[in-house]
Amino acid sequence: MSICDFDECSYKNYSDASSCALHLEKGGELNGSIRSDFFDLLIESIADQTAESSLSSEKSQLKGRVIGCLKRGQLPSDLVLSGNKPVFVFSGVDFPSFGGSGQYNYLDALRILGRIHFNQCKFWGGILDLHNTQVSYQECRFYNNWTVSKGKLLEEYQNVLYDSCRFEGDVLLSGGDGGAKDWSAPVFSDCDFKGKLELSRISFGSRVFDNSDRKGRSAVCNSLIVSECSVSDAFVINNTIFQSILIRDSTFSGKFKIRESQVGGFESRSVDFDNKFDLYGTKFGSFSLEKVVCEGFVNLEESEFGLLDLSEGDLVAKFAHVTFLDFANFRGAKFYSGLDIEKTNIKNSPNFLNADVSFEGTNRETLRIIKDSFDGVGNHIEANKYFVLEMNKYREELSSKPRSQEKFILWLSSKISGFGVSYLRPLFYFFALSVLYYLLILGYEGNYLYKAFPGLSPFIIDHINGFASNISPFKRFLKEGMEFISLIFYIAFAILVWHVVVAVKRHVRR
Numbered sequence: 018m019s020i021c022d023f024d025e026c027s028y029k030n031y032s033d034a035s036s037c038a039l040h041l042e043k044g045g046e047l048n049g050s051i052r053s054d055f056f057d058l059l060i061e062s063i064a065d066q067t068a069e070s071s072l073s074s075e076k077s078q079l080k081g082r083v084i085g086c087l088k089r090g091q092l093p094s095d096l097v098l099s100g101n102k103p104v105f106v107f108s109g110v111d112f113p114s115f116g117g118s119g120q121y122n123y124l125d126a127l128r129i130l131g132r133i134h135f136n137q138c139k140f141w142g143g144i145l146d147l148h149n150t151q152v153s154y155q156e157c158r159f160y161n162n163w164t165v166s167k168g169k170l171l172e173e174y175q176n177v178l179y180d181s182c183r184f185e186g187d188v189l190l191s192g193g194d195g196g197a198k199d200w201s202a203p204v205f206s207d208c209d210f211k212g213k214l215e216l217s218r219i220s221f222g223s224r225v226f227d228n229s230d231r232k233g234r235s236a237v238c239n240s241l242i243v244s245e246c247s248v249s250d251a252f253v254i255n256n257t258i259f260q261s262i263l264i265r266d267s268t269f270s271g272k273f274k275i276r277e278s279q280v281g282g283f284e285s286r287s288v289d290f291d292n293k294f295d296l297y298g299t300k301f302g303s304f305s306l307e308k309v310v311c312e313g314f315v316n317l318e319e320s321e322f323g324l325l326d327l328s329e330g331d332l333v334a335k336f337a338h339v340t341f342l343d344f345a346n347f348r349g350a351k352f353y354s355g356l357d358i359e360k361t362n363i364k365n366s367p368n369f370l371n372a373d374v375s376f377e378g379t380n381r382e383t384l385r386i387i388k389d390s391f392d393g394v395g396n397h398i399e400a401n402k403y404f405v406l407e408m409n410k411y412r413e414e415l416s417s418k419p420r421s422q423e424k425f426i427l428w429l430s431s432k433i434s435g436f437g438v439s440y441l442r443p444l445f446y447f448f449a450l451s452v453l454y455y456l457l458i459l460g461y462e463g464n465y466l467y468k469a470f471p472g473l474s475p476f477i478i479d480h481i482n483g484f485a486s487n488i489s490p491f492k493r494f495l496k497e498g499m500e501f502i503s504l505i506f507y508i509a510f511a512i513l514v515w516h517v518v519v520a521v522k523r524h525v526r527r
Contacts, residue, residue, distance in 0.1 A: 023109050028058060043113045043141065055113070059123050060087045063105060063130065070103035087126055104132045104173055114142035114161070134174045155180045162186035162212070170202035177206040177227050184210045192218035203227040213240040220247045226254050235279075243267050251292075254278065264288050272313075275299055281327045285309055296320050302328020307337045315345040323354030323375070333378040336361045347372050355379040358386055366393040381410040401437065401523045408436040433516050440520035443513040450513070454506045461499050 021028050021037035028037035031054060036042075038054040039062065064083040112123070124145070127133060132151045140157065144164040151171040163184055170178055188210055192198035201222040207229055216225065225248060228236070236257040243264045251271040261282040262275075268289045277298040286307045295316040304322050323332035332354035339360075345367040355378020369387050384407040391400035412431060415424045430436050434443050 025108070028061075039107075039110045042111050042139070056123055056126075059110075060084055060126060062107070063087060063126065066103060066105050087129075104134055104171065105130045106134045106136060107138055108136040109138065110135075111139045112141065112145075132171055132173075134171055153178060153180070154182055157182045159184045159186065159188075163188050165190040165204065175206075177203040179205050179208055181207045182209075184208065184212060184214075187212040188214045190216050190219060192220070207236065209236055210238040210241075213242065214238055215242040215244070216246050217242070217244045218246065220249075222249050224250045225252055228253065228255065279327065280304075300324055300327065301334070302326075303330065303332050304334040305337070306335070306339045309336075309339045310342070311340065311345075312342045314343050315341055317350050318346050319349045321351045321353065322356070323352055323378075325353075333357050338362075341365070341367070344368070352379070356383055358383050361386075366390040370396070370399070376406055376409070379406075379410070381407055381414065384410055397523070405436045405438050430516075433513065434520050437516065437519045437523050440517045443516040443520070447510060447513040447517070450506060450509055454503075457502060458499065 019030050019035075020026070021030055021040055022035050023037070023040040026037060026040060028039065030036060031038040031041050031051060034041050038051055038058045041051070043051065043055075061084065064080040064087065067083045068080040124147075127145075128147055128150060130150060133147070133153075135152070135154045135157050137155070138157045140159045140163070141161060143162050144166055146166040147168050149169060151169045153171040153174050155175060157179070159182065163186060165178075165188065168178070170176075182205075190200075190204065198218065199220050199222065203224045203226075204221075205225065206227045236254075238254075238257055239260045241254075241259055241262045244266060246267045248267070248269045249271060251274065252269055253272065253274040255274060255276040255278060257275070257278045259278065259280045262280055262284070264285040266287045268291065270291045272293040272295065273290050274293070274295040276295060279300045280302070282303040283301050284303075284305045284307075286309075288309050290309065290311045290313065292313045293316070294311045294313060297316050298319045300321045302324055322334040325332065333356065334352050334354070335357045337357070337360045339358075340362040342364050344365050345363065348368050348370045349372065350369075351373040352375055353373075355375045357378075357380055359380050359382040363386070367386075367390050369390055372387075374384075374387065384403050388400045388403035388407055391397070391403065408427065409431070412424075412427050415427065433446065434440065
Protein backbone atom coordinates (compact mmCIF):
# COMPACT_ATOMS: atom_id res chain seq x y z
CA MET A 18 0.00 0.00 0.00
CA SER A 19 1.43 3.38 -1.07
CA ILE A 20 2.02 6.46 1.08
CA CYS A 21 -0.27 9.52 1.12
CA ASP A 22 0.68 12.10 -1.50
CA PHE A 23 0.15 15.07 0.85
CA ASP A 24 3.40 16.86 1.70
CA GLU A 25 5.24 15.42 4.69
CA CYS A 26 2.52 12.84 5.38
CA SER A 27 3.83 9.32 6.05
CA TYR A 28 0.50 7.57 6.62
CA LYS A 29 -0.77 4.91 4.23
CA ASN A 30 -3.45 5.64 1.66
CA TYR A 31 -7.05 4.84 2.37
CA SER A 32 -8.21 1.90 0.23
CA ASP A 33 -7.49 2.68 -3.45
CA ALA A 34 -7.29 6.46 -2.94
CA SER A 35 -4.14 8.52 -3.35
CA SER A 36 -4.51 10.04 0.12
CA CYS A 37 -4.76 8.78 3.67
CA ALA A 38 -7.99 8.91 5.65
CA LEU A 39 -6.99 12.32 7.09
CA HIS A 40 -6.31 14.08 3.79
CA LEU A 41 -8.89 12.32 1.65
CA GLU A 42 -11.62 14.75 0.55
CA LYS A 43 -14.80 13.37 2.06
CA GLY A 44 -17.42 15.92 1.07
CA GLY A 45 -19.29 15.89 4.36
CA GLU A 46 -20.56 12.95 6.38
CA LEU A 47 -18.31 9.94 6.99
CA ASN A 48 -19.64 6.72 5.57
CA GLY A 49 -18.66 3.10 6.03
CA SER A 50 -15.25 2.15 7.28
CA ILE A 51 -13.74 5.57 6.58
CA ARG A 52 -15.43 6.87 9.74
CA SER A 53 -13.41 4.59 12.00
CA ASP A 54 -10.27 4.88 9.85
CA PHE A 55 -10.37 8.69 10.02
CA PHE A 56 -10.87 8.68 13.79
CA ASP A 57 -8.12 6.12 14.40
CA LEU A 58 -5.67 7.93 12.14
CA LEU A 59 -6.48 11.29 13.82
CA ILE A 60 -5.76 9.70 17.22
CA GLU A 61 -2.52 8.28 15.85
CA SER A 62 -1.51 11.69 14.49
CA ILE A 63 -2.11 13.27 17.91
CA ALA A 64 -0.08 10.51 19.58
CA ASP A 65 2.78 10.95 17.09
CA GLN A 66 2.93 14.70 17.73
CA THR A 67 2.85 14.10 21.49
CA ALA A 68 5.72 11.61 21.30
CA GLU A 69 7.78 13.85 19.00
CA SER A 70 7.50 16.80 21.37
CA SER A 71 8.36 14.70 24.40
CA LEU A 72 11.86 14.43 25.86
CA SER A 73 11.21 10.81 26.78
CA SER A 74 13.48 8.21 25.23
CA GLU A 75 10.62 5.69 25.10
CA LYS A 76 8.57 7.44 22.42
CA SER A 77 6.89 4.28 21.12
CA GLN A 78 5.60 3.40 24.59
CA LEU A 79 4.39 7.01 25.10
CA LYS A 80 2.61 6.88 21.74
CA GLY A 81 0.77 3.72 22.69
CA ARG A 82 -0.19 5.15 26.07
CA VAL A 83 -1.50 8.37 24.47
CA ILE A 84 -3.62 6.42 21.95
CA GLY A 85 -5.19 4.43 24.74
CA CYS A 86 -5.94 7.52 26.80
CA LEU A 87 -7.36 9.46 23.86
CA LYS A 88 -9.80 6.71 23.05
CA ARG A 89 -11.03 7.02 26.64
CA GLY A 90 -11.37 10.81 26.15
CA GLN A 91 -8.33 12.01 28.10
CA LEU A 92 -4.60 12.72 27.94
CA PRO A 93 -2.02 10.92 30.06
CA SER A 94 -2.15 12.32 33.60
CA ASP A 95 1.58 13.03 33.75
CA LEU A 96 1.34 15.13 30.56
CA VAL A 97 -1.61 17.09 31.90
CA LEU A 98 -0.03 17.71 35.31
CA SER A 99 3.23 18.89 33.80
CA GLY A 100 1.40 21.70 32.01
CA ASN A 101 3.72 21.18 29.06
CA LYS A 102 1.13 20.45 26.40
CA PRO A 103 2.52 20.68 22.87
CA VAL A 104 0.91 22.66 20.07
CA PHE A 105 -0.91 20.15 17.88
CA VAL A 106 -0.68 21.11 14.21
CA PHE A 107 -3.07 19.64 11.65
CA SER A 108 -2.07 20.37 8.04
CA GLY A 109 -4.35 19.70 5.10
CA VAL A 110 -6.73 17.51 7.13
CA ASP A 111 -10.23 17.16 5.68
CA PHE A 112 -12.60 17.33 8.67
CA PRO A 113 -16.05 15.95 7.90
CA SER A 114 -19.26 17.00 9.60
CA PHE A 115 -20.17 14.97 12.66
CA GLY A 116 -23.48 13.95 14.10
CA GLY A 117 -23.10 14.70 17.81
CA SER A 118 -21.51 12.37 20.35
CA GLY A 119 -20.54 8.83 19.40
CA GLN A 120 -17.75 6.33 19.24
CA TYR A 121 -15.95 8.14 16.44
CA ASN A 122 -16.68 11.76 17.36
CA TYR A 123 -13.35 13.51 16.71
CA LEU A 124 -14.54 16.68 18.48
CA ASP A 125 -14.17 15.00 21.88
CA ALA A 126 -10.56 14.16 21.05
CA LEU A 127 -9.75 17.68 19.90
CA ARG A 128 -11.23 19.35 22.98
CA ILE A 129 -8.73 17.79 25.36
CA LEU A 130 -5.63 18.86 23.43
CA GLY A 131 -5.42 22.40 24.80
CA ARG A 132 -3.55 24.05 21.91
CA ILE A 133 -4.32 23.46 18.22
CA HIS A 134 -3.24 25.09 14.96
CA PHE A 135 -5.17 24.21 11.79
CA ASN A 136 -3.17 24.79 8.60
CA GLN A 137 -4.78 24.48 5.14
CA CYS A 138 -7.51 22.26 6.57
CA LYS A 139 -10.99 21.71 5.16
CA PHE A 140 -14.13 21.76 7.28
CA TRP A 141 -17.52 20.40 6.26
CA GLY A 142 -19.31 20.93 9.57
CA GLY A 143 -21.09 24.05 10.79
CA ILE A 144 -19.24 24.67 14.05
CA LEU A 145 -16.16 23.48 15.92
CA ASP A 146 -16.80 24.25 19.57
CA LEU A 147 -13.50 23.54 21.28
CA HIS A 148 -14.45 25.24 24.58
CA ASN A 149 -11.33 26.76 26.19
CA THR A 150 -8.84 25.35 23.70
CA GLN A 151 -6.27 27.78 22.31
CA VAL A 152 -6.76 27.61 18.56
CA SER A 153 -5.85 29.29 15.26
CA TYR A 154 -6.83 28.70 11.62
CA GLN A 155 -4.52 29.46 8.70
CA GLU A 156 -5.46 29.18 5.00
CA CYS A 157 -8.36 26.89 5.86
CA ARG A 158 -11.52 26.39 3.84
CA PHE A 159 -15.06 26.10 5.23
CA TYR A 160 -17.56 24.61 2.83
CA ASN A 161 -20.85 25.11 4.70
CA ASN A 162 -22.40 27.75 6.93
CA TRP A 163 -20.03 28.35 9.81
CA THR A 164 -20.61 29.57 13.38
CA VAL A 165 -17.58 31.09 15.10
CA SER A 166 -17.45 29.59 18.58
CA LYS A 167 -15.84 31.05 21.67
CA GLY A 168 -12.20 30.12 21.95
CA LYS A 169 -8.81 31.41 22.99
CA LEU A 170 -6.35 32.56 20.36
CA LEU A 171 -3.20 30.46 19.94
CA GLU A 172 -0.70 33.33 19.73
CA GLU A 173 2.36 31.16 19.05
CA TYR A 174 1.44 30.91 15.36
CA GLN A 175 -0.49 34.09 14.50
CA ASN A 176 -2.13 37.14 16.05
CA VAL A 177 -5.59 36.49 14.63
CA LEU A 178 -8.07 33.62 14.88
CA TYR A 179 -8.71 33.12 11.13
CA ASP A 180 -5.85 34.02 8.80
CA SER A 181 -6.27 33.90 4.99
CA CYS A 182 -9.26 31.55 5.22
CA ARG A 183 -12.08 31.10 2.72
CA PHE A 184 -15.72 30.68 3.77
CA GLU A 185 -18.04 29.24 1.13
CA GLY A 186 -21.24 29.65 3.19
CA ASP A 187 -22.61 32.15 5.70
CA VAL A 188 -20.55 33.02 8.78
CA LEU A 189 -22.11 33.94 12.13
CA LEU A 190 -20.43 35.41 15.20
CA SER A 191 -23.16 36.06 17.74
CA GLY A 192 -23.46 36.76 21.44
CA GLY A 193 -27.12 35.76 21.54
CA ASP A 194 -28.56 32.46 22.75
CA GLY A 195 -25.74 31.79 25.15
CA GLY A 196 -22.93 32.82 22.83
CA ALA A 197 -19.89 34.87 23.78
CA LYS A 198 -20.81 38.51 24.42
CA ASP A 199 -17.24 39.77 24.88
CA TRP A 200 -14.55 39.10 22.32
CA SER A 201 -10.97 40.19 22.95
CA ALA A 202 -8.90 38.59 20.18
CA PRO A 203 -8.71 39.75 16.53
CA VAL A 204 -10.96 37.53 14.45
CA PHE A 205 -10.26 37.73 10.69
CA SER A 206 -7.25 38.57 8.54
CA ASP A 207 -7.26 38.50 4.72
CA CYS A 208 -10.28 36.19 4.58
CA ASP A 209 -12.81 35.80 1.75
CA PHE A 210 -16.54 35.38 2.43
CA LYS A 211 -18.65 34.07 -0.42
CA GLY A 212 -21.75 34.14 1.76
CA LYS A 213 -23.04 36.44 4.48
CA LEU A 214 -20.88 37.55 7.40
CA GLU A 215 -23.02 38.48 10.42
CA LEU A 216 -21.70 39.98 13.65
CA SER A 217 -24.43 40.21 16.27
CA ARG A 218 -24.58 41.23 19.95
CA ILE A 219 -20.83 41.19 20.47
CA SER A 220 -18.57 43.59 22.34
CA PHE A 221 -15.24 43.55 20.50
CA GLY A 222 -12.25 44.61 22.56
CA SER A 223 -9.84 44.35 19.63
CA ARG A 224 -9.96 44.53 15.85
CA VAL A 225 -12.54 42.42 14.08
CA PHE A 226 -10.45 42.57 10.90
CA ASP A 227 -6.67 42.78 10.92
CA ASN A 228 -5.98 42.65 7.20
CA SER A 229 -2.64 43.19 5.55
CA ASP A 230 -2.00 45.63 2.72
CA ARG A 231 -3.99 44.25 -0.23
CA LYS A 232 -2.65 46.41 -3.04
CA GLY A 233 -3.39 44.73 -6.33
CA ARG A 234 -5.80 42.23 -4.77
CA SER A 235 -9.37 42.61 -3.55
CA ALA A 236 -11.04 40.45 -0.93
CA VAL A 237 -14.65 39.34 -1.36
CA CYS A 238 -17.52 39.49 1.11
CA ASN A 239 -21.00 38.87 -0.25
CA SER A 240 -22.85 40.56 2.60
CA LEU A 241 -21.74 42.13 5.89
CA ILE A 242 -24.24 42.62 8.74
CA VAL A 243 -23.25 44.27 12.02
CA SER A 244 -26.11 44.34 14.54
CA GLU A 245 -26.13 45.48 18.18
CA CYS A 246 -22.35 45.42 18.46
CA SER A 247 -19.79 47.55 20.23
CA VAL A 248 -16.31 47.85 18.71
CA SER A 249 -13.58 49.44 20.84
CA ASP A 250 -10.68 49.13 18.39
CA ALA A 251 -10.43 50.17 14.75
CA PHE A 252 -12.86 48.56 12.29
CA VAL A 253 -10.94 48.43 9.01
CA ILE A 254 -11.85 46.57 5.79
CA ASN A 255 -10.05 48.01 2.77
CA ASN A 256 -9.86 46.79 -0.84
CA THR A 257 -12.90 44.52 -0.51
CA ILE A 258 -15.84 43.82 -2.81
CA PHE A 259 -19.23 43.73 -1.03
CA GLN A 260 -22.69 43.03 -2.36
CA SER A 261 -24.18 44.81 0.63
CA ILE A 262 -23.34 46.22 4.07
CA LEU A 263 -25.93 46.70 6.82
CA ILE A 264 -24.94 48.26 10.17
CA ARG A 265 -27.57 48.92 12.84
CA ASP A 266 -27.84 49.72 16.55
CA SER A 267 -24.06 49.65 17.03
CA THR A 268 -21.23 51.80 18.37
CA PHE A 269 -17.73 52.16 16.93
CA SER A 270 -15.30 53.76 19.38
CA GLY A 271 -12.26 53.30 17.13
CA LYS A 272 -11.73 54.36 13.54
CA PHE A 273 -14.17 53.02 10.95
CA LYS A 274 -12.54 52.53 7.54
CA ILE A 275 -13.80 50.98 4.31
CA ARG A 276 -11.39 52.47 1.77
CA GLU A 277 -10.95 51.83 -1.95
CA SER A 278 -13.61 49.13 -1.93
CA GLN A 279 -16.75 48.36 -3.89
CA VAL A 280 -20.16 48.16 -2.17
CA GLY A 281 -23.44 47.34 -3.90
CA GLY A 282 -25.57 48.74 -1.09
CA PHE A 283 -24.55 50.48 2.15
CA GLU A 284 -27.09 51.08 4.92
CA SER A 285 -26.45 52.29 8.45
CA ARG A 286 -29.22 52.92 11.00
CA SER A 287 -28.98 54.10 14.62
CA VAL A 288 -25.18 53.94 14.75
CA ASP A 289 -22.62 56.04 16.61
CA PHE A 290 -19.21 56.56 15.01
CA ASP A 291 -17.13 58.06 17.83
CA ASN A 292 -13.95 58.35 15.80
CA LYS A 293 -12.94 58.80 12.18
CA PHE A 294 -15.48 57.64 9.57
CA ASP A 295 -13.46 57.00 6.41
CA LEU A 296 -14.85 55.76 3.08
CA TYR A 297 -12.12 57.22 0.88
CA GLY A 298 -12.19 56.09 -2.76
CA THR A 299 -14.98 53.54 -2.28
CA LYS A 300 -17.62 52.96 -4.97
CA PHE A 301 -21.27 52.53 -3.93
CA GLY A 302 -24.51 51.58 -5.58
CA SER A 303 -27.14 52.64 -3.04
CA PHE A 304 -26.08 54.52 0.12
CA SER A 305 -28.10 55.45 3.19
CA LEU A 306 -27.26 56.79 6.65
CA GLU A 307 -30.18 57.20 9.06
CA LYS A 308 -30.06 58.36 12.68
CA VAL A 309 -26.27 58.30 12.66
CA VAL A 310 -23.93 60.42 14.79
CA CYS A 311 -20.38 61.03 13.52
CA GLU A 312 -18.26 62.59 16.25
CA GLY A 313 -14.97 62.47 14.36
CA PHE A 314 -13.69 63.45 10.93
CA VAL A 315 -15.85 62.16 8.05
CA ASN A 316 -13.92 61.41 4.87
CA LEU A 317 -15.83 60.64 1.66
CA GLU A 318 -13.14 62.05 -0.63
CA GLU A 319 -12.95 60.57 -4.14
CA SER A 320 -15.84 58.21 -3.36
CA GLU A 321 -18.54 57.44 -5.94
CA PHE A 322 -22.22 57.01 -5.19
CA GLY A 323 -25.20 55.83 -7.22
CA LEU A 324 -23.39 53.57 -9.67
CA LEU A 325 -25.97 51.78 -11.79
CA ASP A 326 -23.79 48.73 -12.39
CA LEU A 327 -23.54 48.05 -8.63
CA SER A 328 -27.19 48.27 -7.60
CA GLU A 329 -30.76 48.93 -8.73
CA GLY A 330 -33.65 51.01 -7.44
CA ASP A 331 -33.31 54.34 -5.62
CA LEU A 332 -29.62 55.27 -5.85
CA VAL A 333 -29.76 58.76 -4.34
CA ALA A 334 -27.15 58.99 -1.55
CA LYS A 335 -29.23 59.75 1.55
CA PHE A 336 -28.17 61.24 4.88
CA ALA A 337 -31.33 61.32 7.06
CA HIS A 338 -31.13 62.65 10.63
CA VAL A 339 -27.33 62.43 10.48
CA THR A 340 -25.20 64.62 12.75
CA PHE A 341 -21.66 65.67 11.81
CA LEU A 342 -19.91 67.00 14.93
CA ASP A 343 -16.57 67.45 13.17
CA PHE A 344 -15.39 68.31 9.68
CA ALA A 345 -16.91 66.41 6.74
CA ASN A 346 -14.91 66.05 3.52
CA PHE A 347 -16.76 65.39 0.23
CA ARG A 348 -13.91 66.63 -1.98
CA GLY A 349 -13.84 64.98 -5.38
CA ALA A 350 -16.84 62.76 -4.55
CA LYS A 351 -19.25 61.87 -7.34
CA PHE A 352 -22.99 61.50 -6.77
CA TYR A 353 -24.24 60.11 -10.06
CA SER A 354 -27.86 59.74 -8.97
CA GLY A 355 -28.11 62.70 -6.63
CA LEU A 356 -27.50 63.59 -2.98
CA ASP A 357 -29.88 64.24 -0.08
CA ILE A 358 -28.47 65.97 3.04
CA GLU A 359 -31.61 68.01 3.73
CA LYS A 360 -32.14 66.39 7.16
CA THR A 361 -28.50 66.55 8.22
CA ASN A 362 -27.13 68.47 11.19
CA ILE A 363 -23.74 69.95 10.28
CA LYS A 364 -21.57 71.72 12.85
CA ASN A 365 -18.79 72.81 10.46
CA SER A 366 -19.07 73.71 6.79
CA PRO A 367 -18.36 70.59 4.71
CA ASN A 368 -15.85 70.57 1.85
CA PHE A 369 -17.43 69.90 -1.56
CA LEU A 370 -14.50 71.13 -3.68
CA ASN A 371 -14.48 69.39 -7.09
CA ALA A 372 -17.46 67.26 -6.08
CA ASP A 373 -19.84 66.22 -8.85
CA VAL A 374 -23.45 66.28 -7.68
CA SER A 375 -26.14 65.26 -10.16
CA PHE A 376 -28.95 67.81 -10.52
CA GLU A 377 -31.46 65.00 -10.92
CA GLY A 378 -32.28 63.42 -7.57
CA THR A 379 -30.81 66.28 -5.52
CA ASN A 380 -33.25 68.48 -3.60
CA ARG A 381 -33.04 72.27 -3.29
CA GLU A 382 -32.02 72.31 0.37
CA THR A 383 -29.03 70.09 -0.38
CA LEU A 384 -27.92 72.46 -3.14
CA ARG A 385 -28.33 75.40 -0.74
CA ILE A 386 -26.15 73.70 1.90
CA ILE A 387 -23.43 73.06 -0.68
CA LYS A 388 -23.68 76.67 -1.90
CA ASP A 389 -23.36 78.03 1.65
CA SER A 390 -20.35 75.78 2.31
CA PHE A 391 -18.50 77.45 -0.59
CA ASP A 392 -19.62 80.93 0.41
CA GLY A 393 -18.38 80.27 3.94
CA VAL A 394 -14.80 79.78 2.73
CA GLY A 395 -14.90 82.54 0.13
CA ASN A 396 -15.18 80.28 -2.91
CA HIS A 397 -17.88 82.38 -4.52
CA ILE A 398 -17.34 81.03 -8.03
CA GLU A 399 -18.32 77.50 -6.96
CA ALA A 400 -21.06 78.97 -4.76
CA ASN A 401 -22.56 80.73 -7.79
CA LYS A 402 -22.59 77.43 -9.67
CA TYR A 403 -24.74 75.83 -6.97
CA PHE A 404 -26.86 78.97 -6.62
CA VAL A 405 -27.92 78.48 -10.24
CA LEU A 406 -28.72 74.83 -9.58
CA GLU A 407 -30.68 75.84 -6.48
CA MET A 408 -32.75 78.35 -8.45
CA ASN A 409 -33.42 75.84 -11.24
CA LYS A 410 -34.56 73.34 -8.64
CA TYR A 411 -36.81 76.02 -7.16
CA ARG A 412 -38.32 76.57 -10.61
CA GLU A 413 -39.06 72.86 -10.80
CA GLU A 414 -40.84 73.03 -7.47
CA LEU A 415 -42.98 75.95 -8.64
CA SER A 416 -43.81 74.37 -12.00
CA SER A 417 -46.67 72.36 -10.52
CA LYS A 418 -48.16 75.38 -8.72
CA PRO A 419 -50.54 78.05 -10.11
CA ARG A 420 -49.16 81.07 -11.89
CA SER A 421 -47.58 83.62 -9.60
CA GLN A 422 -45.34 86.69 -9.62
CA GLU A 423 -42.47 84.65 -8.13
CA LYS A 424 -42.82 82.01 -10.81
CA PHE A 425 -42.64 84.70 -13.54
CA ILE A 426 -39.59 86.40 -12.01
CA LEU A 427 -37.70 83.09 -11.81
CA TRP A 428 -38.60 82.27 -15.39
CA LEU A 429 -37.48 85.72 -16.59
CA SER A 430 -34.16 85.58 -14.68
CA SER A 431 -33.46 82.11 -16.05
CA LYS A 432 -34.07 83.21 -19.63
CA ILE A 433 -32.12 86.50 -19.44
CA SER A 434 -28.88 85.37 -17.77
CA GLY A 435 -29.35 81.88 -16.36
CA PHE A 436 -29.61 83.36 -12.84
CA GLY A 437 -26.57 85.57 -13.26
CA VAL A 438 -24.29 83.07 -14.99
CA SER A 439 -24.12 84.55 -18.48
CA TYR A 440 -23.31 88.21 -19.22
CA LEU A 441 -23.22 87.65 -23.00
CA ARG A 442 -26.89 86.74 -23.19
CA PRO A 443 -28.22 89.99 -21.60
CA LEU A 444 -25.71 91.98 -23.70
CA PHE A 445 -27.12 90.35 -26.83
CA TYR A 446 -30.68 91.15 -25.73
CA PHE A 447 -29.56 94.73 -24.96
CA PHE A 448 -28.21 95.37 -28.46
CA ALA A 449 -31.15 93.55 -30.08
CA LEU A 450 -33.63 95.75 -28.21
CA SER A 451 -31.54 98.84 -29.09
CA VAL A 452 -31.86 98.01 -32.79
CA LEU A 453 -35.60 97.42 -32.40
CA TYR A 454 -36.01 100.70 -30.50
CA TYR A 455 -34.10 102.57 -33.22
CA LEU A 456 -36.34 101.05 -35.90
CA LEU A 457 -39.44 102.09 -33.97
CA ILE A 458 -38.12 105.66 -33.76
CA LEU A 459 -37.54 105.68 -37.51
CA GLY A 460 -41.06 104.33 -38.02
CA TYR A 461 -42.52 107.03 -35.80
CA GLU A 462 -40.62 109.85 -37.48
CA GLY A 463 -41.59 108.60 -40.94
CA ASN A 464 -45.21 108.15 -39.80
CA TYR A 465 -45.01 104.45 -40.61
CA LEU A 466 -46.42 103.31 -37.22
CA TYR A 467 -49.75 104.97 -37.81
CA LYS A 468 -49.91 103.55 -41.31
CA ALA A 469 -49.11 100.08 -39.95
CA PHE A 470 -51.62 100.45 -37.07
CA PRO A 471 -54.37 102.73 -38.40
CA GLY A 472 -56.73 101.75 -35.59
CA LEU A 473 -54.65 103.41 -32.87
CA SER A 474 -56.57 106.21 -31.17
CA PRO A 475 -54.61 109.46 -30.83
CA PHE A 476 -56.59 110.22 -27.67
CA ILE A 477 -55.49 107.01 -25.94
CA ILE A 478 -51.92 107.39 -27.15
CA ASP A 479 -51.72 110.96 -25.78
CA HIS A 480 -52.95 109.85 -22.31
CA ILE A 481 -50.56 106.88 -22.18
CA ASN A 482 -47.61 109.06 -23.20
CA GLY A 483 -48.67 111.67 -20.66
CA PHE A 484 -48.65 109.05 -17.91
CA ALA A 485 -45.20 107.85 -18.94
CA SER A 486 -43.76 111.36 -19.12
CA ASN A 487 -44.62 111.96 -15.45
CA ILE A 488 -42.36 109.14 -14.18
CA SER A 489 -39.52 111.43 -13.17
CA PRO A 490 -36.47 109.10 -13.21
CA PHE A 491 -36.96 108.38 -16.92
CA LYS A 492 -38.61 111.67 -18.02
CA ARG A 493 -35.58 113.29 -19.61
CA PHE A 494 -34.72 110.13 -21.59
CA LEU A 495 -38.13 109.63 -23.17
CA LYS A 496 -38.66 110.32 -26.87
CA GLU A 497 -41.33 112.97 -27.39
CA GLY A 498 -44.44 111.40 -28.86
CA MET A 499 -43.16 107.92 -27.92
CA GLU A 500 -42.96 108.33 -24.14
CA PHE A 501 -44.72 105.09 -23.19
CA ILE A 502 -42.77 102.93 -25.67
CA SER A 503 -39.54 104.62 -24.59
CA LEU A 504 -40.37 103.91 -20.93
CA ILE A 505 -40.89 100.22 -21.64
CA PHE A 506 -37.58 99.98 -23.48
CA TYR A 507 -35.61 101.88 -20.82
CA ILE A 508 -36.99 99.63 -18.09
CA ALA A 509 -35.91 96.61 -20.18
CA PHE A 510 -32.48 98.22 -20.71
CA ALA A 511 -32.11 98.78 -16.95
CA ILE A 512 -32.98 95.15 -16.22
CA LEU A 513 -30.51 93.89 -18.82
CA VAL A 514 -27.74 96.17 -17.53
CA TRP A 515 -28.38 94.90 -13.98
CA HIS A 516 -28.08 91.29 -15.21
CA VAL A 517 -24.81 92.11 -16.98
CA VAL A 518 -23.38 93.73 -13.84
CA VAL A 519 -24.44 90.80 -11.62
CA ALA A 520 -23.03 88.23 -14.04
CA VAL A 521 -19.69 90.05 -14.35
CA LYS A 522 -19.41 90.45 -10.56
CA ARG A 523 -20.03 86.73 -10.09
CA HIS A 524 -17.22 85.93 -12.50
CA VAL A 525 -14.65 88.27 -10.94
CA ARG A 526 -15.81 88.51 -7.32
CA ARG A 527 -13.10 88.04 -4.69
